[in-house]
Amino acid sequence: MKATGRSIGVVDIFCGVGGLSYGLKSAGLKILAGFDLDPFCKYPFERNCKSIFVNEDVRKVTAEAVNCRFGGTQIRVLAGCAPCQPFSTYSQSRKSKDDRWQLLRDFLRLAIEIRPEVITMENVPRLAHNPVWNEFVAGLAEVGYEVSWDIVRCEEIGVPQTRQRLVLLASKRPGLKIENLERVKKPKTVRDAVGALDSLGAGGKSSKDILHTASRLSDKNMSRIKASKPGGTWRDWKKELRASCHVRKGGETYPSVYGRMSWDEPAPTITTQFYGFGNGRFGHPEQNRAISIREAALLQSFPKAYKFVETAEDVSFRRLGILIGNAVPPLLGKAIGKAIKAHADASF
Numbered sequence: 001m002k003a004t005g006r007s008i009g010v011v012d013i014f015c016g017v018g019g020l021s022y023g024l025k026s027a028g029l030k031i032l033a034g035f036d037l038d039p040f041c042k043y044p045f046e047r048n049c050k051s052i053f054v055n056e057d058v059r060k061v062t063a064e065a066v067n068c069r070f071g072g073t074q075i076r077v078l079a080g081c082a083p084c085q086p087f088s089t090y091s092q093s094r095k096s097k098d099d100r101w102q103l104l105r106d107f108l109r110l111a112i113e114i115r116p117e118v119i120t121m122e123n124v125p126r127l128a129h130n131p132v133w134n135e136f137v138a139g140l141a142e143v144g145y146e147v148s149w150d151i152v153r154c155e156e157i158g159v160p161q162t163r164q165r166l167v168l169l170a171s172k173r174p175g176l177k178i179e180n181l182e183r184v185k186k187p188k189t190v191r192d193a194v195g196a197l198d199s200l201g202a203g204g205k206s207s208k209d210i211l212h213t214a215s216r217l218s219d220k221n222m223s224r225i226k227a228s229k230p231g232g233t234w235r236d237w238k239k240e241l242r243a244s245c246h247v248r249k250g251g252e253t254y255p256s257v258y259g260r261m262s263w264d265e266p267a268p269t270i271t272t273q274f275y276g277f278g279n280g281r282f283g284h285p286e287q288n289r290a291i292s293i294r295e296a297a298l299l300q301s302f303p304k305a306y307k308f309v310e311t312a313e314d315v316s317f318r319r320l321g322i323l324i325g326n327a328v329p330p331l332l333g334k335a336i337g338k339a340i341k342a343h344a345d346a347s348f
């Protein structure tokens, strides 16, 4: 008979503000520590994940330093989400020599030296087309892990967003499969996620929530958003409102920038620049502004009470844009956590 209810502990490498860890915690896993280079992540990670933040460069972190965080945990889960910038279209086309390519290899190095019972990692789908991905998967298989990975559509997991992510699960025992991630029957919409929030103007701040704040709009962008329909494009605008790159021949390629979201569909992928109306389909469905920081967090499936900053002075669109836009949606983390828990209970 299998012993159920054994302790499952997670160390999160590249933990950020804790999107992945918070989700794993919601599934009943204990978050033992998170490692990240950005000291700004300490407050949100520790506050929401009830864990310890280690502010270190993963390139210099030893297997011993990570392993000691597991203590006597029976099922050790090594979780990680190496920064995805090196895998973006832009960097690939530049054939960037960015040394952050190395970070995935560092995660592999730690996994091979520590040999945790379970490993999970998340990244952008494009990574699957890069040779470093084959190297990563083969490296785990070579030391005996059963590896399962696929591109997951976050809206199928209940995240109110059409984000796609590459998710990998690996275990020392057979049976931990990506297809075991629980799916929802009906996708959640923008209205489900942010429909109840106070209305706000461009540049406005809610008196109830320091993160329900929207960036300012220039006069031109105000005219543009007023002319935008939910789910529409800049093609709905009069010619004089269009950006010069869109008016030029051949400039018709990105219809979804300067768009409004639709109330009754999931949001588009929340990027690190969600707070700018011109940066994607980030216009509010009916208010004349881009989405607020809190709305972006809710569309990423962070709970409303998630604390990202300690004081109002710490609120920065740019900084929180990076941390929220790069986070693993907590609901995806929760689905991963539930699959790991069921596997651990059945197989170890």
Ligand SMILES: C[S@@+](CC[C@H](N)C(=O)[O-])C[C@H]1O[C@@H](n2cnc3c(N)ncnc32)[C@H](O)[C@@H]1O
Pocket (backbone or CB within 6 Å): 014, 015, 016, 017, 018, 019, 020, 021, 035, 036, 037, 038, 041, 056, 057, 058, 059, 080, 081, 082, 083, 084, 103, 323, 326, 327, 328, 329
């Ligand atoms: C994709 S984000 C992680 C998101 C996080 N898992 C979450 O769900 O919120 C990648 C993180 O890697 C961190 N990072 C980048 N280079 C690093 C390095 N050399 N060592 C440690 N962390 C690093 C960044 O600060 C960023 O928080």
